[in-house]
Structures are given as C-alpha cells and as structure tokens.
Amino acid sequence: MPCSAVVLAYAFRSGRTRHAGRPSGLGKPGSQQGGGRELTQSVRAEVPAAEDTRSLTPKGPIPPAGHGGGRPGGSDRRRGRRVLRWSATVLAVAIVGTAGVGYLYFERLNATIDRDALNIGDEKDRASESEPNAAGQTPLNIMLIGSDARDNAENQKLGGAKDTYNTAPRADVQMLLHVSADRTNMSVVSMPRDTLVDIPKCTDPDNGRVFPAVTSTMTNDSLGRGGPGCTVATWEKLTDIHIDHFIMVDFAGVVSMADAIGGVPVCVDANIRSHTSSGHGSGLVLEKGTTYIKGEQALQWLRTRYGFEDNTDISRAKAQHQYMNSMVRRLRENATLSSPNKLRKLAETATEALTVDEGLGSVTKLYDLSNELRKVPTERITMTTMPWQYASDGNRVVPEPVEAEKVFRLVREDIALDGKDRKKRKDETSDAPAAADDEIAVQVHNGTRTGTQAAVTGRAGEVAQLLVGKGFTAATSDSSVLLSQDKTVVRYPSADLEGDAQRVAKALGIAMSAVKKSTDVSGVTLVVGADWRSGTTYKAAREDDSLSESEDTFNGADTKACMHVNPDFTW
Numbered sequence: 001m002p003c004s005a006v007v008l009a010y011a012f013r014s015g016r017t018r019h020a021g022r023p024s025g026l027g028k029p030g031s032q033q034g035g036g037r038e039l040t041q042s043v044r045a046e047v048p049a050a051e052d053t054r055s056l057t058p059k060g061p062i063p064p065a066g067h068g069g070g071r072p073g074g075s076d077r078r079r080g081r082r083v084l085r086w087s088a089t090v091l092a093v094a095i096v097g098t099a100g101v102g103y104l105y106f107e108r109l110n111a112t113i114d115r116d117a118l119n120i121g122d123e124k125d126r127a128s129e130s131e132p133n134a135a136g137q138t139p140l141n142i143m144l145i146g147s148d149a150r151d152n153a154e155n156q157k158l159g160g161a162k163d164t165y166n167t168a169p170r171a172d173v174q175m176l177l178h179v180s181a182d183r184t185n186m187s188v189v190s191m192p193r194d195t196l197v198d199i200p201k202c203t204d205p206d207n208g209r210v211f212p213a214v215t216s217t218m219t220n221d222s223l224g225r226g227g228p229g230c231t232v233a234t235w236e237k238l239t240d241i242h243i244d245h246f247i248m249v250d251f252a253g254v255v256s257m258a259d260a261i262g263g264v265p266v267c268v269d270a271n272i273r274s275h276t277s278s279g280h281g282s283g284l285v286l287e288k289g290t291t292y293i294k295g296e297q298a299l300q301w302l303r304t305r306y307g308f309e310d311n312t313d314i315s316r317a318k319a320q321h322q323y324m325n326s327m328v329r330r331l332r333e334n335a336t337l338s339s340p341n342k343l344r345k346l347a348e349t350a351t352e353a354l355t356v357d358e359g360l361g362s363v364t365k366l367y368d369l370s371n372e373l374r375k376v377p378t379e380r381i382t383m384t385t386m387p388w389q390y391a392s393d394g395n396r397v398v399p400e401p402v403e404a405e406k407v408f409r410l411v412r413e414d415i416a417l418d419g420k421d422r423k424k425r426k427d428e429t430s431d432a433p434a435a436a437d438d439e440i441a442v443q444v445h446n447g448t449r450t451g452t453q454a455a456v457t458g459r460a461g462e463v464a465q466l467l468v469g470k471g472f473t474a475a476t477s478d479s480s481v482l483l484s485q486d487k488t489v490v491r492y493p494s495a496d497l498e499g500d501a502q503r504v505a506k507a508l509g510i511a512m513s514a515v516k517k518s519t520d521v522s523g524v525t526l527v528v529g530a531d532w533r534s535g536t537t538y539k540a541a542r543e544d545d546s547l548s549e550s551e552d553t554f555n556g557a558d559t560k561a562c563m564h565v566n567p568d569f570t571w
Contacts (some may be wrong), residue, residue: 142244143235146173444461484530
C-alpha cells in the first residue's frame with residue numbers, strides 16, 4: 001500500500017469539533033475534486049473489533065528590499081516565544097507530501113481535533129472567493145499556522161519559558177498554501193513573523209470579546225486576538241486573497257511524524273552547534289553534510305536561528321523550506337508509512353495537536369482535500385518567503401510594496417510561482433448574468449493621481465462620456481473623488497452585480513483580473529487609473545509575472561539544497 005499525502009488529513013476526518021453545526025463543504029459548486037473509497041481488507045484487519053469503522057464516499061543602513069538582504073537584529077526574544085515556528089512547516093509537509101493510503105479507523109480520533117471559526121474579522125467579505133476556471137475547477141488557499149501556545153504540560157516542557165504558560169498564543173509560523181485550479185502546481189508563501197501589518201477588528205467566537213483594529217503591529221500577534229480566524233482575517237486584509245481553510249498545529253506531533261518516516265534528510269555545509277555564550281540557540285549539533293534528523297533534533301532544526309547564515313528569522317525560514325522539501329520527497333519516495341500500524345500511531349499522536357476550520361471538520365472533506373493535494377507533482381511545488389524590506393525602525397520588516405504585491409497578485413490570479421504557466425492567464429468571464437448596457441449604473445472615479453503627477457482634470461467625466469457613447473447611458477462621474485490608483489479597476493459590492501461589472505470591463509477592454517469585489521463601493525464603480533491618463537482606448541501595460549531572483553525560493557524537487565553555517569557557530 002503506497003504512502004498517503006494526507007497523514008494529517010486522514011486524522012482530521014474524524015475530528016472533534018469545538019463549535020456545533022454541520023461544516024460547510026470543501027471547495028465550491030462546480031469544482032472538480034477527487035473521491036472514491038480506499039478501505040481495503042488489509043486495513044480492515046488492522047482495526048480493532050470494538051471500533052466502528054465507516055467507509056467514505058467523498059463528493060466532489062538599511063539593506064536593499066527583496067526576499068533576502070538580511071533580517072532585523074534587535075534584542076533576542078525569550079526562547080520560549082520561538083519554539084513553534086516550525087509548526088506550520090511540519091503541517092504543510094504532512095498535508096502535501098504523500099500519495100494514497102487505505103482508510104484507517106477514525107472513531108478513536110474523533111475526540112482529538114479542535115475546530116474553530118475560519119474568519120472572525122469585521123472585513124471578512126473583503127476578498128472575493130476564487131472563481132472556477134473554464135473547466136469548473138477552483139483554486140484552494142489554505143492558511144497554515146504554527147502556534148507557540150503553552151497550553152499543556154507537553155508543550156510547556158518542550159517549549160520552555162515557564163513564565164509564558166497559558167499566555168496568549170502567537171502565530172510564529174504563517175504560510176499560505178495555494179493549490180492551482182487545475183491541480184498542476186502549488187505555491188507556498190511564508191511571512192516573517194515580525195512583519196508589521198494592520199490587523200482588523202476581530203471578535204472571539206467563544207466569549208464574544210472584541211479586539212479593536214490595530215495598525216503597524218507584528219503579524220504573529222493576530223493569533224492571540226480571538227484565535228486563528230483573526231490570523232486569516234489579517235492575511236485577507238493584506239493580500240486580498242480569499243482563504244478557504246486553515247490548519248493550525250502546535251509541536252506535540254512533530255516528533256512522532258519525523259520518527260514515523262525514519263527521519264528527514266537535511267544538509268549543512270559545515271559542522272554546526274547552535275548555542276551562544278549567553279544561552280541563546282536551539283542546541284542543534286550536526287556534522288557537515290546530510291543527516292537524517294528526527295525527534296527533538298528535528299525540532300531543533302526547525303527552530304534554529306543562531307547558526308544559519310546571518311542568524312536571522314529569514315534564514316530560519318529558509319531552513320524550514322529545506323525541511324519541507326525533504327520531508328515531501330521522503331514521504332512520496334518511500335513506503336515507510338505503508339504499515340497501517342505505523343500510520344495509525346502517527347495519526348493518533350499528530351491529531352492531538354491540530355485545530356482546523358469548520359469547513360475541514362468533516363471526514364469526507366478532509367479526504368477530498370487529500371485527493372486534491374496528491375495530484376500536484378513534487379517538481380511543481382514552489383516555496384518562497386514574502387518579499388520584504390526593513391521598517392523605519394530598522395528592526396522589524398514590512399512587505400516590499402512592488403514585489404510582495406506581485407506575489408499576492410500571482411496567487412490571486414492562479415499563476416504558478418515557478419514561472420512555468422505564465423501564459424495561462426485567466427481572463428474569462430464568469431457565468432454571472434448582466435443587465436442590459438443601458439440599465440447598468442456605473443460611477444466613474446478619477447484615480448490618475450500619482451506620487452509625482454497631479455490628477456488629470458476632468459478625466460472621470462471623459463471616460464463616463466465614453467461609456468455613454470458605448471450604450472451605458474446610466475454612467476456618471478464623481479468629480480469630488482480624486483484617488484491614486486496605479487491600474488484601472490472595476491469594482492462591485494456584491495455577487496448580483498458581478499456580471500454588470502464584467503460587462504463594463506469587457507466594453508472598455510479591461511482584463512477580467514481587474515474586476516474585483518469590494519465592500520468599499522455601493523455599486524459598479526470604474527476607477528480610471530494612472531495607466532489610462534488620456535485617450536479613448538485602454539491598453540494595459542504588460543504585467544511581469546516573474547519573481548525576483550532569491551535564495552529564499554525553493555522547488556519541491558530540489559535535492560541539492562544545503563544550509564550555509566555561520567562561521568561563528570562551527571566546531
């Protein structure tokens with residue numbers, strides 16, 4: 001029996017829920033998702049007679065900006081606050097790495113998985129849901145969160161820092177996993193934990209506590225403001241990417257997962273000892289070359305900052321990506337988990353540490369997810385760190401305005417980060433109905449102002465008259481609104497106006513990717529951007545879909561990656 005990419009997803013299928021109610025389905029109507037039963041006689045034989053086994057029938061000097069360039073220094077945080085930055089790494093690997101296993105018993109696992117609200121922000125409708133492609137397939141966006149919670153004895157023992165027991169958890173690992181609509185590729189984007197972002201107002205679903213919106217705050221604080229749903233809301237606010245699901249993990253299951261597959265191969269280019277005279281460091285000790293790490297040594301690798309490259313969190317993220325790649329290959333290339341007993345032990349241990357959103361609280365939906373993820377070939381998995389630059393204080397970081405937005409746009413438009421499908425641009429309209437042209441009320445705003453140029457006087461009125469000439473006789477301009485919009489965009493507030501907005505865009509030659517749902521408008525709104533300052537014909541500039549060169553980008557099939565050891569930490 002081959003390995004399965006959903007070691008954890010299988011465990012999720014019988015997850016206990018924290019909130020009552022039937023979970024929503026995975027994906028959306030029309031999406032094509034795998035299914036089928038894989039309950040074999042050999043697996044049945046492994047199930048204790050006392051267990052109720054149910055079959056599944058799934059239904060469908062500031063350094064330059066960029067990916068690299070160092071990482072803020074500053075005072076070292078307490079050791080305990082950084083222990084679980086590896087959590088989402090392990091989780092992502094367990095989800096994406098394997099392929100096809102028989103169905104084990106899961107009733108025993110029903111009481112081991114928590115479930116929580118997906119989005120608890122007050123701007124949850126900000127990001128439009130992904131549209132199906134021409135074949136009816138829909139992309140998947142899954143938030144992977146590593147929590148540093150000290151909420152039980154095991155986490156406290158491994159995490160240390162006794163003074164942090166039962167304090168508000170932090171999302172010290174945050175990765176967005178994007179699976180393309182056609183399931184040919186996967187992109188994983190991680191965000192440095194010290195990134196300063198705006199966190200929206202969030203309401204704790206358990207006790208109703210309201211956390212007011214805050215600005216320029218470290219992104220890892222989002223988890224402590226009502227739960228993982230606030231981290232999801234923060235990402236959606238920053239990226240305008242709709243997130244379909246989240247999976248959160250603490251570190252309790254990582255040791256058993258690494259042990260179950262016989263260790264994960266990692267490489268260093270010199271002997272390393274991660275320890276400083278002041279007591280900082282993970283304690284990792286490895287010899288030069290490749291070592292199969294497991295157990296607490298795997299934890300040490302994933303939390304190592306001091307000893308890798310420039311001793312920064314960016315370097316730590318790079319090491320986590322190497323670990324992910326290696327574990328994916330390890331799970332897919334060998335049959336370590338073909339034993340039902342080993343897989344069952346792994347599932348029982350790992351699922352105790354998991355929290356998922358309500359939409360993944362169903363056994364069937366987690367099985368569906370496993371089938372979707374296993375379709376992606378290893379060589380089409382790309383992992384990268386969000387492009388960043390130093391904040392004004394020189395200590396924290398912020399998203400690099402141009403390159404970070406490019407990464408987010410590629411994810412929104414379902415364009416692979418590996419550059420192999422840049423010609424597969426999505427510009428089809430949806431099936432949303434549109435009213436007659438002369439019945440579509442369009443308000444035109446002038447967004448031609450830039451940092452160096454004043455707004456073009458009367459530009460909104462000119463384009464409104466152009467629309468009237470094309471039959472949109474209800475088009476009007478609002479000269480009182482002067483915006484700064486780099487690219488021309490058509491916005492609409494609700495699904496019933498989507499078709500109208502697309503009709504306006506098509507009439508003007510504006511790409512469908514520039515038609516966006518937004519709660520900032522009350523009707524179909526055309527914002528004439530700085531890319532259309534004159535003339536009657538809109539010609540969008542050709543967009544660059546290539547990522548900047550970066551050592552922080554990994555391909556899932558790369559077997560030669562090796563972490564550079566800081567000379568101060570060799571032996």
